[in-house]
Amino acid sequence: MIFENFLTIEYVSTFLGTIIVTMLIVQFFKGTPIIKKIPTKYFTFIVALVNMIICGLLTHTFSFSNLYLMIINAMLITFTATGGYDFAIRNVRVDKKDIEEYSEEIVQKVEKKDESFKK
Numbered sequence: 001m002i003f004e005n006f007l008t009i010e011y012v013s014t015f016l017g018t019i020i021v022t023m024l025i026v027q028f029f030k031g032t033p034i035i036k037k038i039p040t041k042y043f044t045f046i047v048a049l050v051n052m053i054i055c056g057l058l059t060h061t062f063s064f065s066n067l068y069l070m071i072i073n074a075m076l077i078t079f080t081a082t083g084g085y086d087f088a089i090r091n092v093r094v095d096k097k098d099i100e101e102y103s104e105e106i107v108q109k110v111e112k113k114d115e116s117f118k119k
Contacts, residue, residue, distance in 0.1 A: 013055040015077075022048045023081045041082050048081070049074035 011017040025047045029035050035043055052070045056062030 009055060009058050012051070013059055018048060018051055018055070018073075018077050019081050021051055022077055025051070026081070041078055044081050045074050045078040048077035052077075 007017070007021070012021050022044060026040065026044050030040060030043065049070060052074060053062060056066070056070070
């Protein structure tokens with residue numbers, strides 16, 4: 001089996017392909033000193049827009065009349081590519097107090113069930 005063409009320009013030109021390539025490039029470069037200074041969502045937007053422009057040029061579908069739609073689509077790609085991080089890391093917070101309360105509640109329920117099995 002020959003492995004070649006994991007990514008093709010036709011695939012990278014699709015919505016999912018653009019998301020994958022954008023996330024790949026952002027993750028690869030975001031640790032570099034210059035890129036660290038740029039907020040991730042803005043860097044992601046730039047990568048997505050440049051990716052779409054390059055794909056348009058390579059597939060001979062680029063036109064300046066589509067530039068507005070490319071900007072809007074780059075915003076959509078940005079929110080899609082960075083949305084997972086925002087949901088999983090930034091917005092999900094658990095207080096230590098909540099953990100302690102739930103832990104106590106679970107221990108009490110387990111002890112009750114344990115007592116009912118002993119009878």
